[in-house]
Structures are given as C-alpha cells and as structure tokens.
Amino acid sequence: MSTVPELFGSQVFNETVMKARLPKDTFKALMKTRKEGQPLVSDVANVVANAMKDWAVEKGCTHYTHWFQPMTGITAEKHDSFIYPVDGEKVIMEFSGKELVKGEPDASSFPSGGLRATFEARGYTAWDPTSDAFIKDDTLCIPTAFCSYGGEALDKKTPLLRAMNALNKQAMRILRLFGNTTAQRVNTTVGPEQEYFLIDRELYLNRRDLVYTGRTLFGAEPPKGQEMEDHYFGVIKPRVKAFMKDLNEELWKLGILAKTEHNEVAPAQHELAPIFTGTNIAADHNQLTMEIMKKVAAKHGMACLLHEKPFDGVNGSGKHNNWSMATDTGVNLLDPGDSPRENAQFLLFLVAVLEAVDEHQDLLRISVASAGNDHRLGANEAPPAIISIFLGDELTAVLDSIEQGKHYAQKDKEVLTVGVDELPPLSKDATDRNRTSPFAFTGNRFEFRSLGSTVSIACPNMMLNTIVADVLEKYADRLEKAKDFTKELNVIIHDAYHDHKRIVFNGDGYTDEWIAEAKKRGLLNLPSTADALPYYTRPENVKLFEHHGVLAKDEVFSRRDIQLENYAKQLHIEALTMVDMIYKDILPAAGKYMKDLSEEVATKTSVCAGISAEFEKDTLKELSALSDSLYKETKTLQKAIAGEGKGSVQEQAEYARNALFTQMEKTRKVADQIEPKVGKTYWPYPTYGDLLFSVL
Template identity: 65%
Template sequence: MKERLTNDTYVSLKKTVQDGKTLDLTVANAVAAAMKDWAVEKGVTHFTHWFQPMTGITAEKHDSFITPVDGGKVMMEFSGKELIKGEPDASSFPSGGLRATFEARGYTAWDPTSFAFIKDNVLCIPSVFCSYTGEVLDKKTPLLRSIEVMNIQSLRILKLFGDMEATRVITTVGPEQEYFLVDKALFEKRKDLKYTGRTLFGAKPPKGQELEDHYFGSIKPRVAAFMEDLDKELWKLGILAKTEHNEVAPAQHELAPIFTDTNLASDHNQLTMDTMKKVALQHGLVCLLHEKPFAGVNGSGKHNNWSISTNTGRNLLDPGHTPHQNAQFLLFLSAVIKAVDEYQDLLRVSIASAANDHRLGANEAPPAIVSIFLGDELTAIMDAIDSGNLYKHRERTQMTVGVDVLPSFPKDTTDRNRTSPFAFTGNKFEFRMLGSSQSISGPNIILNTIVAEELRQFADILEAAPDFTKAMDALVKKTIRDHKRIIFNGNGYEDAWVVEAEKRGLLNLKSTPEALQTFIAEKNLDLFNRHKIFSDEETHARYEITMETYTKTLNIEALTMIDMVKKEILPAANTYIKELSKTAIAVRTLIPDMACESQLNMISELSALTDSVYARTNALESALDSAKDCKDAADCAFYFRENVFPAMVSLREAADEIEILAGEKYWPYPTYGTLLFSV
C-alpha cells in the first residue's frame, strides 16, 4: 500500500485501519485504483466482495473490471463505489426469518481493517454483509462490533492506571487447526464422507491410536509434500503458517499460525480451511475438517489462543515475573474469570454444533462443562487474595534432566492442562472447545463481548471510587471470592469432575439444543443489546439458524445411512450369505456327514444381523417420518436429538457388526484400517 498510494492517502487509510476513522470516498477511489492496478499486474480480471454469511463458510460473487467505452472497446476500471459496496442476494443465505424469499436485496461493504488478497486469480475484498433493512446477516460485522467494545472498555481501565500512551486495545488470536487427510480414491467410495464429512458406519480396526505412536511422529513423504505446498500457498496470502505436526489419531495432523488481530485471524482461518482442501486435492488427498470423521479415534478441534494487546505493544494478559504485584494484570484476569463464570452458557453456545457434540467430553477434548485452568502459581495468588494472606512468591527454578552435557533451562511455574476448556497458558487463554470446521468468529464475538462487559462494570465502580487503589483491591478480592468456582486445575475427563461441577453450580449442557436454549435468555439478550452486538431480532435469528442447521445435519446423516443400508450394506451382506450357503451346500453334497459348522454359524449370525439392520432401518425411517409433526425449530432439534440420533446410533451398531463378519471383498466400502493407514 505504501508503495502504491500517495502519502496522504496512505496515512488516511492507516488511520481508518488503526484508529477506526471514517473513510472518505476520495480515499476509497484512490485505494480502488491502486488495488486494481496491483491485481491486473498479476493477471487478475475479476474482483469479489468476499464475505462470511451465517453458513459458517465464505461467499463470493465475481465481477470483472471490464467497462465498455466508445468504439466497441473496453477499459479495466474499478471505482471507490465498487470497492465500498456490493449487492448479493440476501434471501438465499440463512437469515433465521430476517429475510423472506421475495425480499432479496442485500449489501456487502468493504472492511478496510482486513487486507485484500488474490485467490484463484480473483481480487478478494473482505466485506461485511447485511440486509436491505439493515439487519446483520454475517459473522464479521458482530465480530468487528465486539472488537470495538473491547477497545472502548479496556481503554477506560488503562486510563485509570495512568496509561495515556495506548490509544487502541485489540484482542489477538492464534487458531490451531486440526484435520485429517485421506486418499481421494478411497474417499470417493464412501457416500457418508462425501455427503456428511464423517463416516456413519465403520468397525474399529485392529490398530488405532493405542500405541500413541502417531503424535509428533515422523511425517510421511506424501503428507510432508502436502504440508510444504500448503505453507507456500498460505504464505502467498499473508497467512503466517508456523507449526505443523502429526496429531494423536492416525491420519490426523495440525497446523498453527502466528497470532494476529482477531478480525484478520478470523479471515485467515477461513482461508486456511479453504486452502487446505484445495492443496489436498492437488496431492490426491481429501482434507477432512469434520469434528469426528472416525468413531473410536480422536476427533479434531481448533484451539483459539486469545489475548489482549495495546497498540503500544503491551500484552495485558502477561503476568510478568511477579504477577502477585501486577495490579493491572490481576484486574484484567479477574474480569476474564468473572466473564467466563457468568457467561458459561454463551461460551458453550459459541461452539455448539451437531458435529462438535460427538467430540466434547470424549477422551480427546474438553468436557461440555466450562471451567478455567489457571495453574498452580496463579491459583495460589488467587487463594492468597481471597484469604487475605501474604503470597509467597516462588522463583523459577532451573530444569535439569540429569545429563551433564545437556543444557538446563528455566522451568515454568505451572504445568499445562489439556483437559481444560479454557486454560491460561502464560500470556493468553486457550479456548479449546472449538470444533475444527467452525468459524472462529462466533466464539471470539462472545469472548470479546463478555470480557468487555465485566471491564465496563469494573470501570464504572473504579471511576466513581474516591480511592482507586483501595477500590481496586476490594474489587479484585470480591471478584475472586464470588467466581472462584469456575477455576478447576484437575482432570476434566474424570467422572468425579462432573459430580464436583454440579455441586459448584456449573452448567453441563451436553447437547447443542440444550445449550442453544440459553442463547436467548434475558440476561444474554440484555448483554448483546447493551453493547450493540446483536439486536433481539438478530439474536433470535441466529438461534433459529443454529437450531435448524442442527436438525438439517442429522436429517442428512440419517437419510445417508438409510441409502447406504438399502443400496449397499444389505445387498453386500446377502451376497456373502448366499456365497456361504452355496459353499455349505457344495460341501454337504460332496461330504454328507460334514457339519459345516463355521458356514452355518456365520449364515445364522449374519442373517440375524441383517434382520436387525433391516428392522433398525425401518425404525429410523419411522422416526424421520414422525419429525414432520414438529412445531418449530427448537422442537424439531430436540426431537432429532432424542429420537432420530439414538436410532442412528442403534443402526450403526448392528451394521458395524456385519462389517466385522463380512468377507472384505464383499464389503462395499473402504474400511477404517484402509482409510486411516493409506496415506
């Protein structure tokens, strides 16, 4: 930008990006012309307003730079007006009732705080999306609102501490992305993977992740080649992919970028998922981003490393060497603790989906119960503040491993806890509940908003206090005492924690429909209204959309199961039974006294299982048929959870038993063993 814009235009645009100043149309025209010239030099002929509707993925409509001129010729033009505004159809995206089919007009508007980029030879302009009547229909607009709310409330706190240098506070995120890679030829043979992103049938292979030999293991050449090309493509887009490694499950891997501001991180993660899929195909692979593509092995999540920074370069969640004496850090930490405790429900809602329900609480991901891990040192400081006792600071010790030639290094003052949903990890919080396919916008909208709300309350109290220091000490102490129930440093996988959490009064919202009911609670509607994140109508629309998406997801999965059973699984089982019967008859013909026990037992067992699969398929069809009586989106979601989903689980159990018994050449699909160990 600096190379291509005049100094005045560049300064004006930077003020818009950094300080939120309104952009002048003259500046927009200059920026548009520079963007177009830059793109055309790289062979680009089209542009698009790239936005994030409520589908959870991105959307784009391509327009060319071509403009007709006299003499039957054309020019390549791109105006500030075209840069600032686009008009996609608003009725064909999820709207939760905000738009009817005949009310089609919608607007996209350029977001100058996120950089334009070239993807698939098209100039992409990050944009927001709203309806003709002004309702927000995307994930970016409320994210930008939440970022601004955090800025306003954080600055109030900093001014109380005498910090006049910081003029802007931002939240930063580094999302770690987990994913699976499978061979494309094998993927094409599985209807369930193609239609739903996960295997709806599949027996456990002889080997899974039991030996724990895949995690951080040597990366296979085919995967390494994919990772190398993925890095290059991401770096071209300005996405600083940093870390890559094998994850716990076979065929599972992880990528982590360097953190950046939350808005940009959200755009980058959407691009990362899209790029992963495209690069995988170039290597004859398919990238699976579903939260639980394979039963019996770890699913995939997305760890949202969230922190708060100033434009002067300070991390407000950095405790320093003496956190017990760092009053500003303790105040911000207290705000986070209070926010997570008071809005457990919203954090759970922010990661809710049918896919993520498979993963939460399993021995691979945090439980559905929200809690905070602080570690030994910070917990001891909190306890000392609560009790009024003097905290005894522990100096960091040197870590030695008993071999003289190896260097010693400073040992951290606290351990890590991978079972915690929301863990403090040095100078940030790692929100570990996100699903791998999910947009990070939703969780960060909630995180920003709930922490900003607590900072608002703190600022109101402290600004009115005659003695700031005494008021702050009292506020931190009261906050810790009132909300320490949310702090848990133990094993979140243990059944004992479920019992303990219930005693503490913590929520255990096990499924998406249960969690979503809380989204439209009065306190949450008040929160969104107070900070102008969502209007009541926009909140209810998101509630409706998520409920409907949950139902539609299970409905597609159920219909896919029925299709696979009727067209492939039962015919395959019956073919195998027929072959066994022919074999038994042939043997008996040759050797009349032969018992043919193995064939007869197999025939008997398989016949019983096929009858069971047939009956369970009918039961699933009946459950789907009864779903037509549902009254509304919530009623439908609960019906599918309580009736359709159990019927799906039951059908799978019987079908997987057939797979175990069936001869491999008769089974119509690649097995788990083939899928997980083929790359």
C-alpha cells in the same frame, strides 16, 4: 520457489504495497481509517480502488469479489470482472471506490433466521478496510461485512467487529485509569490451532457418508487404531510432508502466519498452528486456511477432513483458540509485568476474564455448539461440555492469598506479601497446559479448547470480547467514581475472585467426580447443542448484546434459530444417508455373501456328506440374524425420519437429538457387527483400516 520472505504476503494488498502505490495523503487517510476507525471519504476510496485494481491486474486478475462470511459458517463470493465498455467495441479495466466499498450480492438464499423474508433479495457487502485484500484463484478478494437491506447483520464478521470495538472502549477506560496515555487502542489477538485428517481421495469418494456428511456413519474398529500412541509427533510421511510444503507456500503467499505442523494423536490426523494476529484477521485467515487445505489436499490425491469426528473410536479434531488482549503499543494485558502497578493491572484483567466466563458459561458453550462437536466434547479427547478455567497451581495460590489476605510463599523463593500493588514475579511457564480444560491460562493468554474443527472462530471470539467488555465496563465505572483508587482496586480484585472462583478447576476434567463437583458448584452442564442453544435468547443475554451494540434482539434470535435449524438439518441428512447406504449397499453385500456361503455349503455337502461346513453355517446364521436386526432398526429409523418437521425449531432440534440420533446409534451398532463377518471382496466401502492408513 522464492525465498520465504519474498513469498510471504506476495498475494496481499498489504500496507507495504499500499505505501508504495498510494499517494502519501491517501495512504495516511487510509491508515487513519484502518487504525482509528475514521470514515473513508469517496475521493480516497477511488484512489485506493484504482491502485488495488492495477496491482491485481498486473498479477493476472480479471475479476474481483466481495469475500464475506454468511451465517452458513463458510465463506461466500460473487465475482465481477473489471471490464468496462468504451468506444462501442472496446473495453478498459476499471474499478471504482463505490465498487470497492459496497457490493450487492443476492441475499435471499443465505440463512437469516427470520431476519428477512425469503423473497427479499437485496443484501449488501461493506468493505472491511482493517483486513487486507488478497488474490485467490486469480481473483481479487476484498474482505467485507454482510448485512440486509434493513441493516441487520447477516454474517459472522459484523458482530465480531462490533464486539472488538466494545472491548476496546472498556479496556481503554481501564488503561487510562492506570495512567497509560500512550496506547490508543486495545485489540484482541488470536492464534487458532487447526486439526484435520488426510485420507486417500479415491477412498474418500467411495464413502458416500464422508462425501455427504463429513463423517463415517458406519465403520468397525480396525485391528490397530491409536492405542500404540505412535502417531503423535511421529515422523511425517513423505506424501503428507509434500502436502504440508505446498500448503505452507499457499498460506504464506496470503500473509497467513503458518508456523507449526505435526502429526496428531489419531492415525491420519495432523495439526497446523499459526502465529497470533488481530482477531478479525485471524478469523479471515482461518477460513482461508480451511479452504486451502482442501484444495491442496486434492492436488496431492488426498481429501482433507475437517469434521469434528470423522471416525468413531479415534480422537476427533478441534481448534484451540489462543486469545489475549494487547495494546497497539505491543503490551500484552494478560502478561504479568515487572512493576507493582503493572501486576495490579494484570490481576484486574485476569479476574475480569474469570468473572466474565463464570457469569456467561452459557454463551461460551453456545459458541462451540454443533452437531459435529457434540460427538467430541467430553469424549476423553476434548474438554467436557462443562465450562471451567484452568489457572495452574501457582496463579491459583496467588489469588487464594489475595482473597485470604495472607502471605504467599512462592516455591523455592522468599516469602512475599501479596496485596493489590504487589504480585510475585511469575515464570513464563507458570502453568502447565491442561488438555482437559475448556479454558486454560497458558502464561500470557487463554486457550479456549472447546472449539470444533469446522467452526468459524468469529462467533467464539465475538462472545469472549463481549462478555469481557461487559465486566471491564463495570470495573471502570467503579474505579472512575472511587475516592481511593487503590482501595477500590483491591476490593474489586478480592471480590471478583471470591465470588467467581467456582469457575477455576485445575484437575482432570474427564472424570465423573468432576461432573459431580461441577454440579455442586452450580456450573452449567449442557451436553448437546439442543440443550445449549435455548440459553442464547435469555433476557439477560439479549440485554448484554444490545447494551454493547454487538447484536440487536432480532439478530440474537436469528442466530439461535439458524444454529437449531442447522443442527436438525445435519442429523436429517445423516439419517437419510444411513438409510440409503444400508438399503443400497450393506444389506445387498451381506445378502450376496450369504448366498455364496449357502452355495458353498450345498457344494461341499453334495461332494461329501460328512463335511460339516461349520464356518459357513455359523456365519450364515449370524449374518442372517444381524441382517434381520439391521432391517428392523432401519425401518425404525425411517419412522423417526417421517416424524420430523413438527413444532418450533427448538422442538425439531430436540426431536433430532432424542429420536433421530438415538436411533442412528442403534442402527450403526448392528451394521458395524455385520462388517467384520462379510468377506472383504463383498464389502462395498473402504474400511477404517483402509481409510486411516491409506496415506503412506
């Protein structure tokens, strides 16, 4: 292995490579496109494409692909070679600016939510020059946006880029009002922590539920789970450590800032955390991270599970989205400053986030809605489905003082007057890290903790950027018209906190008391995906997205419908898999065991009439009753499956939740009672104990 600095970014066509390989004028023009959004002219694109091709070919590439993120939630790619015929039987390696900037994959089979007819095949990929091209599997990958023939966004990236521009526009207005003339752009930054499970690959392949659905549909609790709390931050097992070493190297080659790795709470569960980067880059990198995790795990004879709840009874996996705003000069706008003016600016951006989250709880809940995440949210291992903000006692006390017009007595420090231009210096760790809070302020950023482990971070960050941009626009309008800037600033900060402080909750989000309190405050409680998604297309939400140019009305409706369809489809697949496993494996296994028990009873009693065979007889009675019960529940599940596919996509999602999921839970409960009563050699699948403790 090379040294880490030599390895890092070695497979990326980054600014260092560009500067070395591009003519100065071309490099400057490309940087203006990347950093200022200026159009890229064809002559520049041609030079960049040729340099990119030469670099890739030198590294062994023969093909390139426009790498994009359709609304499947995963990535997609169509590979084309660099070859171009010359002189009849010869070829050269060629790559034009036109091929770099625009591609045309078949778009007909990607989900569009009604944006296009299924027979309309044409779709376009457009180069995102702000995200570096990279080499993966000996192919040059060019990050792109993806749109339809009519221009509608068919991907996750396009709305995210639009939302980033919307926030930049409004945040820059605020900075100019505060006299900042040096910053040219405000970017949002993200560091997404990624949780995952590692299990033995052979065991994984022997569980059709894991292969088909990503989670175990059956499984009795093992004698030992996570109750000893001995896995969290424990010594990393050699096999896992070897995986992590190779994973880091692969990620570092791609310029991904993999930083922290450790054991998580549940057995076989782990976490990877990167250093923050620009939001669209972070979205690209997280998609790559999930893909590479699976590939590296397979090389080590393991399977990487990214489902939010692969095992019942132990913690599931999430993805913590550490979000902030920063200028291109490196100033974090959510970091209290050293001067009164900097602190006033910090307070304004802080209350803007509070107001945005309170006004748009529904959109943040929608952004993390999925069938997998429904298993996890509020299950004493993840934040509840109710959106709230944790600020910590100190920052809350500061805002309370401002609202009440009182002095703020900072602990162990002198009494300070808190006004618009004055904020007591806050220590770097002025807040704890409340793991029950969906949206926690952790010093100089907000940690959105509700994301499921499989989700693309593009949607949650698109929502965040849009709603904060909307509030900042309102503030900027008021401040630009104000005769007295300081007075108006004071009123905005005071009123924003006063009107939206209901969203602030610093306590335990897992308690029933909080659910009751949240209801009193008027906060939304949307426990399932089917409950949340109808809010997507509320008129005020459509207006919000259209106003900021993030999503058109049809694009909003399409995303709602796609998520509803995916939810219903996921539960449909799970229900079919459950029926398949019961009939083909579980009932036959129980039947064979009962047959052998019956023969054992007959053998014993024939040898000696006084032998009771109590164990065999009792087990036979219990298994026979449970098998009959499982058969009945499975028949009921089959009837529920037969009733699918009627009504609107919303009605289908509600049916999947109310009929399918409810019956699946009942069916599983019986099957999990059968498992411990059947001899190990008869049971057709690896057990929870096998799966969770397989990687040593």
